[in-house]
Amino acid sequence: MPSTDLPFQPALLSKTSAKQVSKQLAEIKAAMSAQFSGQSITLASNAFTTSSTVTIERKAMQDNRGLPIQGRHNNPAFVFTLLKQGDSCFLRYENNVSKVSASDEASDTSTNLTALAGVTCVVSAE
Numbered sequence: 446m447p448s449t450d451l452p453f454q455p456a457l458l459s460k461t462s463a464k465q466v467s468k469q470l471a472e473i474k475a476a477m478s479a480q481f482s483g484q485s486i487t488l489a490s491n492a493f494t495t496s497s498t499v500t501i502e503r504k505a506m507q508d509n510r511g512l513p514i515q516g517r518h519n520n521p522a523f524v525f526t527l528l529k530q531g532d533s534c535f536l537r538y539e540n541n542v543s544k545v546s547a548s549d550e551a552s553d554t555s556t557n558l559t560a561l562a563g564v565t566c567v568v569s570a571e
Contacts, residue, residue, distance in 0.1 A: 453537075455497035456529035456566035466490070469564045476536045476559040477501070477525060493527045497569045498539075500524050527566055528558075534566040535559060 458469055470488055477486045492499050503520040505513040524539035538557040 451531045453528040453530050453535065455569040456493075456527045456534060457495070457497060457569045458493045458527070459565040459567050460494075461565065463490075465565075466494070469561075472561055472563045473527075473536060476561060477538075479559070480523075480538045493566075497528070498524055498526045527564075529566050529568050534561045534564040536561055 458466060461469075467490070470490070470492060473493065474486045474488055477488075478484060486501065488499070501523045505520070508514055521540070526537045526539055528535045528537055536559045538559075540557075
């Protein structure tokens with residue numbers, strides 16, 4: 446549960462071993478997947494290492510040549526932000542955010558914020 450005393454800050458995954466990063470990304474993928482009723486999520490191995498946000502798009506339907514059916518698609522993109530509060534890391538699903546001010550963020554207990562127990566992060570300089 447987030448604390449109401451400390452602000453949320455954009456964060457990056459801590460620089461640890463490749464094996465540890467892989468474990469952390471697995472936990473993040475599980476949290477993202479939960480936002481989509483368990484649907485599988487694909488993340489790059491360097492997700493959240495250079496930016497605190499990741500944008501995910503649905504895979505466009507393709508024909509037998511691998512080209513998008515009916516050209517471009519207009520599927521919405523989904524944005525997730527890695528946040529640090531104190532010693533804890535959280536994943537926020539931005540498409541669900543209904544806050545009006547940054548001061549409301551500290552008391553956010555809605556479903557768009559997921560605690561990441563097995564993830565170690567550092568405050569981003571973004």
